[in-house]
Amino acid sequence: MPARRNRVTRGEDYRYVMRSGRRVGGALCITHAVFHVSDHPARFGYIVSKAVGNAVVRNRVRRRLKAITEGHINAGFSGADIVFRALPASAAATFLDLDKEVSRALAKLQSESVRA
Structure with missing residues (x-):
């Protein structure tokens, strides 16, 4: 699980x-x-609503997202606040599928931030 300094924890930060x-x-x-x-540490937040599934499924999706983002933090990702909102299709997705989607999204966001 990401360290506390690498998590979005406050509601106002999620909204922002x-x-x-x-x-x-x-x-x-x-x-x-x-x-x-x-040099600002990366912070990640996760929103997994009841539309994704029951508590077991939602927690599995959240744990997978946390494991994936932990890998990105260890690889040196920094300087951003990221919030993932899981869609119902994530309940049936494999870990590898979820990893590809997150990596693609982070790569696209990083390339956009460089251009801006």
């Missing part, structure tokens, strides 16, 4: 990222991001 951040849609989740200076 969701409302003012860049957005990348996908089949399994929608990714919102706000970029900061590069």
